[in-house]
Amino acid sequence: MHVLVTGAAGMIGRKLADRLARDGALGGTAITMLTLTDIVEPPVPSGFSGSVRRVTTDLAAPGVAASLVSTRPELIFHVAGVVSAEAEMDLEKGYRANLDGTRALLDAIRCVGEAYRPKVVFTSSCAVFGAPFPETIDDDFHLTPLTSYGTQKAMCELMLADYSRRGFLDGVGLRLPAVCVRPGPPNKAASGFFSAIIREPLAGRETTLPVSEAVLHTHASPRATVGFLIHAAGLSREALGPRINITMPGVCCTVGEQIEALRRVAGDAAVARIRRAPDPLVETIVAGWPHRFDAARARALGFVAESSFDEIVRIHVEDDLGGRIPD
Amino acid sequence: MHVLVTGAAGMIGRKLADRLARDGALGGTAITMLTLTDIVEPPVPSGFSGSVRRVTTDLAAPGVAASLVSTRPELIFHVAGVVSAEAEMDLEKGYRANLDGTRALLDAIRCVGEAYRPKVVFTSSCAVFGAPFPETIDDDFHLTPLTSYGTQKAMCELMLADYSRRGFLDGVGLRLPAVCVRPGPPNKAASGFFSAIIREPLAGRETTLPVSEAVLHTHASPRATVGFLIHAAGLSREALGPRINITMPGVCCTVGEQIEALRRVAGDAAVARIRRAPDPLVETIVAGWPHRFDAARARALGFVAESSFDEIVRIHVEDDLGGRIPD
Known part of the structure; x- marks a missing residue:
């Protein structure tokens, strides 16, 4: 073929x-x-x-x-x-x-x-x-x-x-849905923080969170x-x-739940690298995005997403960090 | 302007x-x-x-x-x-x-x-x-x-x-929705009969009905x-x-109701000019079309359709037949 x-x-x-x-x-x-x-x-x-x-x-x-x-x-x-x-x-x-x-x-x-x-x-x-x-x-x-x-x-x-x-x-x-965790350097997309708040702390770098922890999104x-x-x-x-x-299906969770998943996988030290820096423009853009999908047809057709955000964090460690979390 | x-x-x-x-x-x-x-x-x-x-x-x-x-x-x-x-x-x-x-x-x-x-x-x-x-x-x-x-x-x-x-x-x-009654000669569109069963009898001509009288459509x-x-x-x-x-809104009715409206406006002689000639191909095509619309937004915005199919027949007589039904 x-x-x-x-x-x-x-x-x-x-x-x-x-x-x-x-x-x-x-x-x-x-x-x-x-x-x-x-x-x-x-x-x-x-x-x-x-x-x-x-x-x-x-x-x-x-x-x-x-x-x-x-x-x-x-x-x-x-x-x-x-x-x-x-x-x-x-x-x-x-x-x-x-x-x-x-x-x-x-x-x-x-x-x-x-x-x-x-x-x-x-x-x-x-x-x-x-x-x-x-x-x-x-x-x-x-x-x-x-x-x-x-x-x-x-x-x-x-x-x-x-x-x-x-x-x-x-x-x-x-x-x-939002593809998360995106590897590579931070980009300027308004959605970039969904990945950055996981990827950057895991790499030992600080990052900013521009929205509330209550924001719901599907990954x-x-x-x-x-x-x-x-x-x-x-x-x-x-x-x-x-x-x-x-x-397509995905894991629907809040930003707060993303951060708790990071804590379970990588500990408090990683979470401490996320700094709150509310950005009204990003908050407005994100408010216009869909949060949750039924995706019943996709699931019936056999499409399979992760079952938790913890799994999404672990996949990033396996596929993009060679299986280990840097100190 | x-x-x-x-x-x-x-x-x-x-x-x-x-x-x-x-x-x-x-x-x-x-x-x-x-x-x-x-x-x-x-x-x-x-x-x-x-x-x-x-x-x-x-x-x-x-x-x-x-x-x-x-x-x-x-x-x-x-x-x-x-x-x-x-x-x-x-x-x-x-x-x-x-x-x-x-x-x-x-x-x-x-x-x-x-x-x-x-x-x-x-x-x-x-x-x-x-x-x-x-x-x-x-x-x-x-x-x-x-x-x-x-x-x-x-x-x-x-x-x-x-x-x-x-x-x-x-x-x-x-x-x-379906624009009905379309003036002019019959065309080859599968939807043509919705207009033809009104227009042709009103003009003193015979026409054929290719579908069941139970077919529902919005006009x-x-x-x-x-x-x-x-x-x-x-x-x-x-x-x-x-x-x-x-x-847009419209009048949702069955073909049978269209024919009864014709009877009320133009009498039994007009209705007698409709000959049943079921056409499986047309029936199949029509079955794939939408029947009824809520059109709530359009109505709220002030768009107004006819309130009955009788009115649609009378408008055809007024606008396209100079106000009178030929003998």
């Missing part, structure tokens, strides 16, 4: 490529070739016995998508995209990367011809939802995004469903997120039915 | 232009100029004292939308689009006309510059909904269209909301539909709030 991963240089794309390389197979079928593409050069995953092709390119540019699918990958993970803050700062870049890039990929697949019908796993986001919300967001709650990023993801979900219905491809869109680890993508690739058309865009 | 109407040669566009010309004003402000555009030449509405400019052009073609908004119309009714059956038959044409045409218009408005922020009234459709449905579709039910037409309308709704949120324009999207007259558009143009940003796409 030939697998194409877009956005393969990003955090999720890299972890996905590593997992595919390590597993060497998917649903019992050997992966013989991995095509990894992104706007910057993706790293080569280690330990893969098949061939790896890396393509550094802009998916939205003319002819690029057609070239990528001309070799007919049976499975496509479409992870590429511009993140929320960037799509809000630069409107044209966001629509170009997130909407036009996806549309270029879907149209290129359509244009290959009748016999080609790949599985396409698309990373959508819970940013497709916009306040006001009910206590818990059900699987049939409408999409009223309050960011351009969420708008673009919702538009792509619709197109993916239409192209699936028409038989050009077998699509499945996954609305990811999944990078490992669980990659697991969602792999699980989605194995779902049959029949199991999915016509509603192919699905809200 | 300068008003631009796209799709001005279509059934709703023509009736809207006639109403604007007849009223000569909107919300107490005189209409000094009407720009009417469509892919075929729109008719000149009669009795208008201001100036009328007709532009026969393709909205999705490069530069066209920019040219149309360069004169800064304060109010834009965006009615243009390819209908459901055509968008399903010709995928590229549908995406081009319905998605790219709308996007071209919205981007052209954005590019005019900061001081320009027109009101944009967009005709969406209840085709944005897709089965399975609850008994009544609430205002917060999700959009899972089962046609490319519905997909394109839903994508445009999202973009309209995003561009409104960002302050480029003041958008409002109206999800229209609004062309006159009420034009009324929705006019009412939407007068809504303030504050009244609308961030959720600018609204399901």
